[in-house]
Amino acid sequence: MPKLLLAGAGHAHMAVMAAIPELVAKGHQVTAIGPGERHYYSGMGPGMLGGTYQPEEISFPVRDMVESRGGVFIQDKVARIDPARHVVILDSGHEEPYDVLSCNLGSFVPQGVVACDNQDGANGPGAAVASRSVFPAKPIEQLWKARQRVHELTRDHSIRVGVCGGGPAALEIAGNAWSAGRENGGNGCVVQLFTGGKLLRNMPERVCRLAGKVLRKRGIEVVEGSYVRSVQSGEIHLENGKRYVQDVIFLALGVRPSPVFRASGLEVSEDGGLLVDQCLQSLSHPDIFGGGDCITFVPRPLDKVGVYAVRQNPVLLHNLQAHLEGRSLKAFDPGGAYLLIFNIGGGQGILYKSGVAFGGRAPFWIKDFIDRKFIKKFLPNAPSETH
Template identity: 35%
Template sequence: MTGRRIVLVGAGHAHLFSLKRAAAFAGAGHDLTVVAPGPFWYSGLATGVLGGAYPPELDQVDVATLVARGGGRFVCDRATGIDRQAGLLHLADGAPLPFDLLSLTLGSEPPSIPGAADTPGCFAVKPVPQLLALRREIERRVAAAPSGPLRIVLAGGGVTALELAANAEALVRRRGGRAEVTVLAAGERLLRQLSPAAAERVERGLAARGVTCRRQARVARVAPGTAELENGTAVPFDLFVNATGLKPAPLLRAFGVPLDREGAMIVDGYLRSPADPRLFGAGDCIELDGHDLPRVGVHAIRQAPVLFHNLLAAAGDAALRPYRPQRRHLWIMNLGDGTGLAARGRLWWHGRSAWWLKDRIDRRFLAAYQRAARD
């Protein structure tokens, strides 16, 4: 069998495993091409970058070098759609790329809030470089007016929103400023991913640091300097962050593949589209048939070895391997003050040891890929 043209769109968590092993594709006689707009940013350290605990360089992997070292090709571009009949991937700037197998890890983004995209001082939780931009803006404003207070408003009531609130407050404090941080949660309960006791511990700790959490406060729209709630209340801000959850990248709608109601690409247990055996996907942009998985990086990371195996297997007409998601996984929140909250199911603990464990896991994960790109 002649070699296959394998194209990976996106350099996210679910493709990183394959990028490190690009030589396996070349060794089997296949051409591997990776299309992404830039380096890989790891979501696990992103809140720590925002909080000023980590330099931004620590949170990145040079995927272009990683792919080239394995004999693959990196294309710095953005996909715009596919022609399935012709087997072509269309790009924003370059010529279309032919493919025999195509894998999509396009990630996710928060649902849009009317007015936010056009309002100065507004940021979103994704893509991850947005958090670095937020950090730099906070630092700029604190340096310009250290007496503050800097009013930071975050929309959302989940783990990400409160972790961002904690690290935004920590950054202002580290830079010698004063912050007024407000979390606007749409529902009555915060941190639904955690047990009530764990959620209460996080909220109590943030309240002691001056972070205010408001319930039943869904943001309807944003205007310059103001977040307007559904009940008509106006909440003033200097900086606003959309952390209201995640939905699949809207670009998927241009790919002509079956999607679920949220716009996620439907895949079977082998991470393959039931509409086309040439198409695979993983991470936040998919809906695994028969499962309702939260959009968290741990699933993309665990899907990655299965996706790698199945791409090579499909290219060589070998047997595919099913992905079986784990029922429970470990959450660890970085609370910005040198402590963390770790939870698995109903079990949880808070303290410096939780932060230490998260730091160790994240650094070890990144180091393996950074070393492969460097050595």
């Protein structure tokens, strides 16, 4: 029985997991590996921080999704791939074989600026975040812990919140942290964004102006002119020597693809992403496919945004099944301009597409409708789609 192994149960694998009954009916075995029983949708993570959503509203019960449809779910993390032996090595040491492997291992926020001071004496740049008040933007579950910490601290007094980063994720986290601090009689928080360069420097000027207007209205300061050098002992240290004391610190300094592929000796891009062709197939190993943030699409660079993982779903499903059955593959067309909406907290959003940009409640309502529809589409009781 040919075995399809899904390394990661993320956005790009949703259609494949929905089609497990069809794959099993055709004689294929399907196994999925995920670090937890639920997978969190990154597009709704800032809204969870700001109180719009509960964790169960923005996550997929991936174990149930796989097992209820006839697949096998393994709760573990992928450590390495051995393509010569056709096995995936897990953190537990278990080795899982495959005939065809699809990777949706996501991305992570580099924490090289973090110097952790903990009771065991472990510290230094790159150490794991040990402080109860330092939160990377990924994994998304961290934003729920951050929300609880903000509530805990603001019960007694106003707090200072520092957000390291100048991109869309940093903007959304800053806006939603500000909202979280004002909930349930909280004493609020003073939020600072440490961008180094210009805030949203890769975004259209109209979007930047809209974001700046909202930040100024809320008293959120943008600290430009010097990049973050380190985070330690409740302080953000900049390269220019200035230090800023913070009660809660968020790390939103961009993302990098999973390190698994470089560690496995696969052909990767400069940042470690799995190099794939127009069919989402590994350049070096044709029985390995991938989608989402963990890949580098060779035909043209793709932004690390969830819309591409969603668009890859039907192509990835077709090509995995076709490769198992010896049929021809389809090319992935990334499509044109995509709708970009930022959730900036307080029921407000900023929308941009094809030169049109506006802010307010309407963008948030549109984003909320689209995101909830995506979640609902792939829940266990949703009908599978045939492609």
